[in-house]
Amino acid sequence: MPLLASHVSSVPASGIRRIHELALQLDGVLSLAIGEPDVPVAPHVLEAGSAAWLADETGYTANGGIPELRAAIREKLRDRNGIEVDLERIWATNGATQALHLAMSLTLSPGDEVLLPDPGYTTFPMNARMLHAEPVPYPLRPHAGFLPDLDELERLVGERTRAIVVNSPSNPLGAVFPREVLEQLLAFAARHDLWVISDEVYEAFTYGIPHTSLAALDTEDRVFSVFSVSKTYALTGARVGYLVTPPGFAPVLRVYQEATISCLNTPAQRAAVAALRGDQSHVTEAAAHYRGNLDAAVALLGERSIPCLDPSGAFYLWIDMSHAAEGDVAGWAERFLLSERVSVAPGSAFGRAGEGWIRVCAATSRDVLLEGLSRLPAPR
Structure with missing residues (x-):
């Protein structure tokens, strides 16, 4: 049998998925590992998607999305994010997952390095490895409030560094970067001529700190912004995200979209519009529900x-279980699931700096x- 490509074995598996699949084999599990909104989809959104199916809107659309969706995204970016863009900079993607992969595909060549948050979302290093690039973690430490250390970033950047990924609000941490930190990160990127890939999937859910979009601060056209309707509107299975690019990428993106997904299904796009x-009241109510859960x-x-x-x-809750994990939080999370029937995501699934921690979905x-939290072992 022919061999697979040499880089395939370097792509890390998902430690979250391992726990989730084990949990699916068990009865009576309290599921706190997967980031799945528990609120219902707003009726007007379901009606729009259903109407498109019943009208047989099932043909191909433009690579970047139907005109109504791109226009709705442009309005939202202007009104809620403070970002003014033309339609050719907006590309509907198969969830934020594809948008992240697309942004890295456009900015990284084989052997290039990309700075990634640690702890950070699991697909960041997976994407880099799939593109033959090298992930370079930049630690987010408890003593610094899980904010980036600019001095440490200066030590990590090198000749092969081409991009930095920024994720605020953060998955898995729940940290939100203040505006001044984002301005410092943009200045850092400018000093080293880096692309910036900004993951803003959880933009709708901040508590006490307003969300700031990096592209709203960008004066040098170096930011790729990744958004999604999945978490905001509880539409994870609809798979509608969008990538907002700097100017001039439309010809390339038409080729990339055609070669990867061609286009999104039309009913999902209608639902996203x-x-x-x-009415955004469902989003406001969801935010209040999550904040109440987090507070409790x-x-x-x-x-x-x-x-x-x-x-x-x-x-999400980022919880220190080092007193119980004994240096192997992934192994502990499996044993905890089997004994207590509670699934949690091991922090090591999000990077080396996550060892000893767990992520719990609220x-x-x-x-x-x-x-579920009452079953966690407390320190002695």
């Missing part, structure tokens, strides 16, 4: 003397969340 242009969870963990980051964004019923 309704989500972006329609942080209070419970505090009562049990289990350290965690009080999140300012997203819907987008569930409060009773399930608090019951």
Whole structure:
């Protein structure tokens, strides 16, 4: 049998998926590992998608998305993100996952290095390895509030560094980068002539700190912005994300989209238009639900003397379980699942700096969340 490409074995597997698949084989599991919104989709969004199916809107669309979707995204970027762009800079993608891969495909050559947050989302290094590029983690440490250390970034950047990935609000941390930190990161990118890939999937969920889009601060056309309707509107399975590029990429993107996905399915695009242009009260209610869950969870963990980051964004809890994990949080998470029937994501799935920590999704019923957290072993 012919050999697979040499880089295939370097692509790391997902430590979250391993836990989730094990949990699916068990009965009575409290599922806190997967970032799946528990709120219902707004009726007007479901109606728009259903109407498109019933009208047989099932043909090909333009590579970048139907005109109505691109226009709705442009309006949203202007009104909510402070970003003014023309339609040719907006590309509908198969979720934010494809948007991230597309941005890295456009900016990284084989052997190039990309600076990635650690802890950071699992597909960041997976994408880099799939493109024959080298992921270089930049640590986000507890003593710094899980914000980037600019001095450390200066030590990590090298001749082969081509891009930096920034994720705010952060998955898995729930940290939100203040505007001044984002300005410092842009200045750093300018000093070293780097592309910036900004993952803003959890933009709708911040608590006490306003979300700032990097592209709204960008004066040098170096930012690729990644967004999604998945988390904001509880449409994870619809697979609608979008990539906002610097000017001039439209000819290349038509080729890349045609060669990878051609286009998104039309009913999902119609649903996304309704989500972006329609009543936003469901988003406001979801944010209040997640914040309430997070507050209750942080209070419970505090009562049990289990350290965690009080999140300012997203819907995750980043919990220090080093007292129980004994240097192998992935192994501990498996044993905890088998013994206590609670699935949590091991922090090591998000990078080396995540060892000893776990990520818990708070987008569930409060009773399930608090019951799951009550089964965590407390420090002695």
